[in-house]
Amino acid sequence: GESVGLHLPTLSVQEGDNSIINCAYSNSASDYFIWYKQESGKGPQFIIDIRSNMDKRQGQRVTVLLNKTVKHLSLQIAATQPGDSAVYFCAENKFNNFNKFYFGSGTKLNVKP
Amino acid sequence: DGGITQSPKYLFRKEGQNVTLSCEQNLNHDAMYWYRQDPGQGLRLIYYSQIVNDFQKGDIAEGYSVSREKKESFPLTVTSAQKNPTAFYLCASSNPPQETQYFGPGTRLLVL
Numbered sequence: 709g710e711s712v713g714l715h716l717p718t719l720s721v722q723e724g725d726n727s728i729i730n731c732a733y734s735n736s737a738s739d740y741f742i743w744y745k746q747e748s749g750k751g752p753q754f755i756i757d758i759r760s761n762m763d764k765r766q767g768q769r770v771t772v773l774l775n776k777t778v779k780h781l782s783l784q785i786a787a788t789q790p791g792d793s794a795v796y797f798c799a800e801n802k803f804n805n806f807n808k809f810y811f812g813s814g815t816k817l818n819v820k821p
Numbered sequence: 822d823g824g825i826t827q828s829p830k831y832l833f834r835k836e837g838q839n840v841t842l843s844c845e846q847n848l849n850h851d852a853m854y855w856y857r858q859d860p861g862q863g864l865r866l867i868y869y870s871q872i873v874n875d876f877q878k879g880d881i882a883e884g885y886s887v888s889r890e891k892k893e894s895f896p897l898t899v900t901s902a903q904k905n906p907t908a909f910y911l912c913a914s915s916n917p918p919q920e921t922q923y924f925g926p927g928t929r930l931l932v933l
Contacts (some may be wrong), residue, residue, distance in 0.1 A: 717861075736881075740920055742921065742922075744924075749927070749929075750926055750927065751827075751911055751924035751925050751926045752864075752911070752924045753912045753924070754921060754923060757921060795920075797863065799922075803919050808866075809864075809866075809922065810862050810863070811856075811863035811864040813861055813862050813863045814863075
């Protein structure tokens, strides 16, 4: 399944499928991006980050893709599990401006067993 | 375990009352932040502190106050001037020049 950021705030996928969560960022000068996972009633948890000198970065079961031309960021989760159910949001920042993160409102991922 | 703790998990405020939310970190981070999270919205910055005894207003500081007397502690007071305090409050810290911010578990503030 695939979502389009704020216009599709809920994404439902079957357990074992791959998930793609999208984020359109606002500032063309932003050069550092983070994906966070937030479970209900808990604080955001860092998943993966990427700098603008890269277009792809992989972690454990997650991949972040950055398309600076269209100011688009995506998070791919491989073999989605029930424990992946949460809200995922992106954050953008301009290098060394560590006080000025801009956070998206997020996409809720529902994983169906 | 290194991390950020926030207390209490739930806090109830009466009309005209000031309440203080606690945030403690043992990550030895210099910078600390307070955010407010409302349903369906991105996090909004209330206050931040880059170093002990210094702090700056964020985007929505009105009705809030902070102090930074110790490196590991950054308490937030929600004053009676904050007319819509019901929200989920998140504390974060980072270790400049690294930008990555790490969050605590949050405090949910409700008005009686």
